[in-house]
Amino acid sequence: MIGPTDLTGVDETLARRVLLHARSIAPCLNNLPDGDDRDGAIAVLRGVAAEATARGSRQIKGQRIGSASVDYTGVDSWFSVDDKAALRSLCSVGTPGPTPIGEFPKPARVISSMWPD
DSSP states (O other): OOOGGGSTTSOHHHHHHHHHHHHHHOGGGGGOOTTHHHHHHHHHHHHHHHHHHHTOGGGEEEEETTTTEEEEOOGGGGSOHHHHHHHHHHHTTTOOOOOOOSOOOOOOOHHHHHOOO
């Protein structure tokens, strides 16, 4: 199980928030065995935590000059599209479900009943 202590160099509260949101993206994070997949997930999560800590210009939602205010985007913006795809790939989330069984009959057409060829 990946825990807040695995995200070294990150505030524990921030690490918990990142992990909670990551588990909503990829529920299998709790079940990853030790190995490359777990190490890869930790690397992605460390990058997300670093992005959240940096609060760079990509996370600014709006700013006002009068009374000097800056609005930041939500937790979801900490995860880039690539981060989400990487985490989902570990769990195979979003793969298509079971394929249909059997064949459907071809639609009958009037012309085929007149000329079967």
